[in-house]
Amino acid sequence: MNEKISIGVSTCLLGEEVRYDGGHKFNPWIVNVLGKIAELIPACPEHECGMSIPRGPMRLEGTPDNTRLIVIDSGMDLTAKLNKWVGFKIKKLKKENLDGYIFKTKSPSCGLKEVELFGKNGKVRRNGKGLFARAFVENFSFIPVVDERQLENPAIREKFIDSVYVMKHYRKMMNGKKTYNKLVTFHRDHEILILSNNAVKLKEMNILLSEGSAADPEKLYSHYFKKLISLFF
Ligand code: SF4
Incomplete structure (x- = not known):
């Protein structure tokens, strides 16, 4: 299994300063270990859809079926802005050969699961999904995904890499x-x-x-x- 694989990654995990506060969340394992066997393909939904760095912190509001992306201080609804980019990105990714994806946890755009979702009366549930991560999973059910917190577990890291190679070979066989x-x-x-x-x-x-x-x-x-x-x- 020495062929190069292509892994999508939330840009801030690669050390790029694209977060709302102007910082990053550099992940040494992704860059220094995985980077040796994989081409790492970054995407930052918030920055790439046209939001500034820094920008006001955002959160998810609503329900799992009707989730909105809201700027906390101003109450501005940025769902449509982000989703426009998501639609464009998903179409683009369908033409590329991604083998796996690593998402940043907790993010209202990139969080795979258990993102805070604020309901009516400010009630918080941890059952939200970041808008991009959700669309990705819905569109690419054959592509293994994981988040950076799950990757802290060596067994999950190994399983993720195994799954990336197996699914890559399976997709190839299906041709x-x-x-x-x-x-x-x-x-x-x-x-x-x-x-x-x-x-x-x-x-x-x-x-x-x-x-x-x-x-x-x-x-x-x-x-x-x-x-x-x-x-x-
Ligand atoms: S979590 Fe996603 S949207 Fe937020 S800074 Fe990182 S890549 Fe960008």
Whole structure:
């Protein structure tokens, strides 16, 4: 697994001073370790959509189904401004070959989960999702994502890298005709990695393939993919 991978990263994690307070959140592991095997592709939704540095702190308000991006001091609603950039960015990313994404935690734009969401009467719930992170996950269900806090755990770091390579190879295999033999070859090539993540799942996948030679390839691939993705997500 020595081919170069492409990983999207929240820009502030790379040490760029793009945060609302003019600072950064440099993450040494991402830059110094992951940077050796991956091309790191930065994106800062707030700065790239035209907001200044520094800028007023923002927060998410509303409900999970109707989330607004609000400047805390002025009450200004910047949802439309940010979402316009998000729409443009998602379209652009669909033409690129990203293999994974690392998001900044807690951010109303980049937070993957548990971002503070202020409801009516100022009630705070930790069930918000940053506007860009949410759109990314909805549009790229085949691409592994993680946040910088999860990466503090070495086991999660390893799992993330494994998932990036496996999903990259799976997407590549999906080009062209789906055949039984192609899927078996993919499985054999990744058997050890699957075993190291989940021995029970490997057994299930072995049974699926051993009984699947006469199955409809569409159905077989679909069942196999569900098991594969459940290893990592
Ligand atoms: S968390 Fe996201 S929006 Fe905020 S500074 Fe970092 S990259 Fe930019």
